[in-house]
Amino acid sequence: MSSETSSTLPSSTSRLQRHADWAVYAVFIVMVLGAPLVIDDVFWLNRIAKYLVFGMLGIAIALSWGYAGILNLGQGLFFGLGAYMTAMSLKLMSATSLQQGSDKPVPDFMLWNAEPGAVTDLCCINKGSFLWIPFQSQWFGMAMSIVIPLIVAFVLSSSIFRLRVSGVYVAIITLALVLLVRLLLIDAQPITNGFNGLTDLGWLTIGGFEFDPYMVETYYVVAVSLTVVLLLGRWLVSTRAGLILQSTRDDPTRARYLGYDVAAYQIFFFTISAGIAGFAGLLYVVAAEFASPSFMDIGFSISMVVWAAVGGRNSLLGACIGAILINTVEATVSETEIFKEAWKLIIGGIFVLVVLYLPNGLAGIARDLLGRFERRRKGTPAETAPKAAE
Amino acid sequence: MNEALTIDGLTVDFGGFKAVDGFTTVVQKGELRVILGPNGAGKTTLMDLVSGKTASTQGSVHLFGENITNRPEHIIARHGIGRKFQIPSVFRDLTVRQNLEVAASGEPGVFRNLRLHMVAEDRARVEDVIAMTRLEPVLDTVAGELSHGQMQWLELGMLITQQAKVILLDEPTAGMTHAETFRTAEIINEMKGSHTILVVEHDMAFVRKIAERITVMHMGKLLAEGPMEKIETDPKVREAYLGSGGIH
Ligand SMILES: Nc1ncnc2c1ncn2[C@@H]1O[C@H](COP(=O)(O)OP(=O)(O)OP(=O)(O)O)[C@@H](O)[C@H]1O
Ligand SMILES: [Mg+2]
Numbered sequence A: 001m002s003s004e005t006s007s008t009l010p011s012s013t014s015r016l017q018r019h020a021d022w023a024v025y026a027v028f029i030v031m032v033l034g035a036p037l038v039i040d041d042v043f044w045l046n047r048i049a050k051y052l053v054f055g056m057l058g059i060a061i062a063l064s065w066g067y068a069g070i071l072n073l074g075q076g077l078f079f080g081l082g083a084y085m086t087a088m089s090l091k092l093m094s095a096t097s098l099q100q101g102s103d104k105p106v107p108d109f110m111l112w113n114a115e116p117g118a119v120t121d122l123c124c125i126n127k128g129s130f131l132w133i134p135f136q137s138q139w140f141g142m143a144m145s146i147v148i149p150l151i152v153a154f155v156l157s158s159s160i161f162r163l164r165v166s167g168v169y170v171a172i173i174t175l176a177l178v179l180l181v182r183l184l185l186i187d188a189q190p191i192t193n194g195f196n197g198l199t200d201l202g203w204l205t206i207g208g209f210e211f212d213p214y215m216v217e218t219y220y221v222v223a224v225s226l227t228v229v230l231l232l233g234r235w236l237v238s239t240r241a242g243l244i245l246q247s248t249r250d251d252p253t254r255a256r257y258l259g260y261d262v263a264a265y266q267i268f269f270f271t272i273s274a275g276i277a278g279f280a281g282l283l284y285v286v287a288a289e290f291a292s293p294s295f296m297d298i299g300f301s302i303s304m305v306v307w308a309a310v311g312g313r314n315s316l317l318g319a320c321i322g323a324i325l326i327n328t329v330e331a332t333v334s335e336t337e338i339f340k341e342a343w344k345l346i347i348g349g350i351f352v353l354v355v356l357y358l359p360n361g362l363a364g365i366a367r368d369l370l371g372r373f374e375r376r377r378k379g380t381p382a383e384t385a386p387k388a389a390e
Numbered sequence B: 001m002n003e004a005l006t007i008d009g010l011t012v013d014f015g016g017f018k019a020v021d022g023f024t025t026v027v028q029k030g031e032l033r034v035i036l037g038p039n040g041a042g043k044t045t046l047m048d049l050v051s052g053k054t055a056s057t058q059g060s061v062h063l064f065g066e067n068i069t070n071r072p073e074h075i076i077a078r079h080g081i082g083r084k085f086q087i088p089s090v091f092r093d094l095t096v097r098q099n100l101e102v103a104a105s106g107e108p109g110v111f112r113n114l115r116l117h118m119v120a121e122d123r124a125r126v127e128d129v130i131a132m133t134r135l136e137p138v139l140d141t142v143a144g145e146l147s148h149g150q151m152q153w154l155e156l157g158m159l160i161t162q163q164a165k166v167i168l169l170d171e172p173t174a175g176m177t178h179a180e181t182f183r184t185a186e187i188i189n190e191m192k193g194s195h196t197i198l199v200v201e202h203d204m205a206f207v208r209k210i211a212e213r214i215t216v217m218h219m220g221k222l223l224a225e226g227p228m229e230k231i232e233t234d235p236k237v238r239e240a241y242l243g244s245g246g247i248h
Helices: A014-036 A044-067 A073-092 A095-099 A108-112 A129-136 A136-164 A170-185 A217-240 A240-250 A252-257 A260-286 A298-311 A317-333 A337-355 A361-378 B045-049 B073-079 B098-105 B119-131 B150-162 B178-190 B206-210 B228-233 B235-242
Strands: A203-208 A210-211 B003-014 B017-028 B032-036 B058-063 B082-084 B165-168 B196-200 B212-220 B221-227
Touching: A014 A217, A014 A317, A014 B165, A044 A217, A044 A260, A044 A298, A044 A317, A044 B045, A073 A095, A073 A129, A073 A136, A073 A170, A073 A260, A073 A298, A073 B206, A095 A203, A108 B165, A129 A136, A136 A260, A170 A210, A170 A298, A217 A240, A217 A260, A217 A317, A240 A260, A240 B098, A252 A260, A252 B073, A252 B119, A252 B206, A260 A337, A260 B150, A298 A317, A298 A337, A298 A361, A317 A337, A317 A361, B003 B045, B003 B196, B017 B045, B017 B058, B017 B221, B032 B058, B032 B206, B045 B073, B045 B082, B045 B165, B045 B196, B073 B082, B082 B150, B098 B150, B119 B178, B178 B196, B178 B206, B212 B228, B212 B235, B221 B228, B221 B235, B228 B235
Parallel strands: B032 B196, B032 B212, B082 B165, B165 B196
Antiparallel strands: A203 A210, B003 B017, B003 B058, B212 B221
16 A cells, blocks of 8 residues: 555546536535435435444544545444443443343443442442443433544544654554554443444434434434534635645655645544544444444455545545445445355456556546546547647 | 855764864845855755754754754744755656645644635735746646656745745755756756755766855855856866866
8 A cells, every 4th residue: 555656646636527526526515415205215325324424434434544645444433432432321231231120220231240239329339430420321422432543543643743754654553553443442341331332222312313324314313423523624725734744645754844734634634533533433433333343453454445446535425435335346246145245356356456557546537537537629639738838 | 134044064973974064154034045066065065964854963954044044844844944855756646736735834833724715815826836936837747647757846835835934955956957057047046045945966068057155065065155167167176076077
């Protein structure tokens, strides 16, 4: 995954390209929001909601890898943290937690492992259980889904980027960190339920309305969230700060000599990207009703990078569509066992090809085609970019 | 205050080897100073020290009276030092216009830049520089695809857009064609007066076209300083250049 081999980007500055860009965004958003009108199988709708969550992860990866040039191979850390925070709250809302012989909720797994005679209360059923107390508020859990990833990412990136660590070292550090946290998570069995993760969760409840994952309303929670994140992300990269960020990716030294504190930009966007991943974790729990240490498996974090690479890491929407597309295709082909194995090979192969020949992924192909069309219309061949008078 | 850049006893010790050794000079506001010196004399290292890329071990650098010795690069840049590198350094994946827009921001902070448009003043400055560097025809080209000369002018343009008060140019005509060199001399002459410039250059024809005062460096030390005529006839300078073929 050489982030260095990126070829020069086609600049999307022409009007046609900008309009085409917005048109693609509009079509995508209409499709995402309109999907329930076409798909009436709630099981598929729930599946797609999960893939939209992965699409949000694609956006997070594109933001840090494509725009900031920071390859984070541990994005699953932030996704996982986000997922666990909300899952803790939803676990306490689950019927099983309310039936443990106490008037206050206690997760069932804590009871199974409790010392004989322990008080059935979050305060002291085991040594760490008090950490769960604030999660009795659903809103606290949901807020932590974003706040904790933001804090962890801020602390982590502050140390990394202030020391000017870059390139493959960032990838190694983030990879190592997600592994480490995964181990800690499994190890803290009394409060995390270890390997098994948090299952048997309650439903997200807003104003008395319960969001059953297999309801259209729940799909819309995810779809609208994705739309908002996509548009906010798009705004963010279009700002002056977004442009300056891209300049730090191209040539950090030059950016410094123009007076920019490069680390500050990297920290800001790395942290935002982690916040998006945390939010995705929250939504995933709402749709999938579980949180598990597998969210922090290395394979999962690497998959995210593959989705973004195939879709186009330099495009937020490209990476998002890449994630949704790959997962949808995967779900359809993996019904049969042989295909399931073959699919892994195919996706691996596609990834290698994309890295070698299509650094801008599907989004890059689309831009190239548009550029070609535009030049043909103008009647100027590709190579004769005007040169200044010499 | 007319002293733009005051370098006093500047020294860097690379584990026993002093690439710059007790170097002292004062560059006046609006001056164009050329630094000459044989290969390895320490010219690039001097610029590294002034611009904060390398930390000095002794001595000080003041910019308009403010001590900027060994501050981080972006702080030194914000104080008003702009630097052009020996190898052109532009944002290769961004368009020419975007390059200049990045250079134009009067505000370095992340949060202050969370807005879509530049302030009018910055935008006007970008337009001025585009005219001055004659980069209009390639504004929407990504910088990585520019010719060598255009890339150098873009980098120069970025320094002007940046509103650097003191500009350090390391061999701005290296690798340029004759015509390109001529155009570069024109740009530099246009910058004269409004900017304080420190140029490292080997091309003597070019130096004659732009130079006022010349500083000659040798083995990290200041060897001679004065107007062109005086430098060309200085026996110490001739001797220093003997090994490397003399001043051409
Ligand atoms: N970081 C470093 N560590 C050790 N030695 C260094 C370092 N940087 C530069 N030098 C040495 O310092 C000396 C001066 O190098 P410098 O690049 O400043 O010369 P220069 O005058 O710019 O030469 P040229 O005309 O070839 O560009 C050289 O001998 C170089 O090898
Ligand atoms: Mg040099």
